[in-house]
Amino acid sequence: MVQGNEILRRTLDRKDALLICEGNALQTDFLLLHAGGETRQVWRPVMRHLLEAGFTSTAYDQRGHGESTGSTGDGIEAFGRDTAAMIQTHRPALVVGASLGAYAALLALHGMRAKQEVRGLVLVDVVPAPNRCKVRRFLAAQAPQLSQSPLVDDILNRARQMTDAARSLTLPITLVRAGPSGPVTDDEVEKFQASCPQVQLRRVHDAGHLIARDAPQALAKVLTGFAHDLGISRKG
Template sequence: MTSDLKIPSTDVTLAADHWGDPAATPVVLLHGGGQTRHSWGATGRDLAGAGWYTLSADLRGHGDSGWSPDGVYDLDRLAGDVRAIVEHLGSRPVLVGASMGGIAALAAIGQQPDLALGLVLVDVSPFLQAAGAGRIRAFMTSRPEGFASLEEVADAVAEYLPHRPRPRNPEGLRKNLRERDGRFFWHWDPAVMRAPTEHPVQRDPRIDSARLGAAAAGLRVPTLLVRGGASDVLSAEDARHFLDLVPHAEFHDVAGAHHMVAGDDNAVFDQVLGDFLERRVRNRLTR
């Protein structure tokens, strides 16, 4: 892995890690809200081992990427960042996006249909469950005062993700935090979850079902939707609605996985992703 890649995008600079041969077909991994590029580490390494050039970037306002100077994190900004990453690569990639990263990828392809070789959406679509999305928002907007210790952080994560074992060693959480004045704060800009004043407080301006639905209906690239079988964000009905819009799309339900599918069952997710890439992208390129 090579770290600390910097990609300029309008008003911010994006941080990224990359694996594999830059001459190989690229796969761009885009994490969900509240995550960082590190959430794709195992997947990035596995794909590089299978002959793909893999890049995982921090979304704006997350990790080591820049924060929007004006505090705006709307679809246009996110989609523009995806286009900046593709421009940096110099060739069309497969876009793999989880949650917010998937919304960004879909919006970018909606603006530029020939942007990518393929699209993989992980537990996200233009249609989502408000309760599940609200749970994420509640977690990301909690604890503005930060944490006194890494143990407190581990407790908060365990409460948010009760289906996962509590980390035995909380030191691994440091990469998701920023330390200031002896306290630990989440790595994301608090403005990421702050809706602009022209929108109701409870509405996320990034979840624009009409705009994203139109982008989905216009998809002409190989597409895969992966759902966590236990997800409270993307319901089975939401998935069916997406597949009605995109009849050529493939679908896989990862039994027992929650919203953060790759983190809950990375082995199954990587197998599903690798199979899709081989059949629908690599085989198509080598014909």
């Protein structure tokens, strides 16, 4: 049974950061990873809709965000190691990553034993090898504080590594794409699906890049649908 409406705050102690999370179960159905510049609070409406559908979830402040310590200057590899530790702690059936969270999830799942326990991966409006110039223009317009971030540089410089990480995965992947204002292009989606045939596309047409913020109910519906497709049953 789902443990109820109570949201519990927990910590995950890393040697160079203390990570803060909240969720309604330690062993969770969904691990939710926010985008750069966001916090775990962006997931709260999604978590509520998931709980109403009978699924548990846990959302973290990633290092250097929200209440978590550590620095974004530690690089995307550190985020990937953090995510691997989250997976080992919470043993989620599904990992959901938005932007930064998606790249951290790809690195975490690439080559780790825990990926055998993860049933599926959801990438929210992000592909492994985005167009660098378009990403820069998008961030300059939508999130100027991130446009010159060293972390963004680190991620963009790892397009080949991210692509290889995605190709290494055999688990089902859902790409949730935003509406026309999002940064992901049709060509990028086609290339992603060509390199990873298991990728299925879902659209949330009325949302911008931050789908969890713009359309939490629609995103939760996609997530629960993916869970049902994989035979992950509701707990309630």
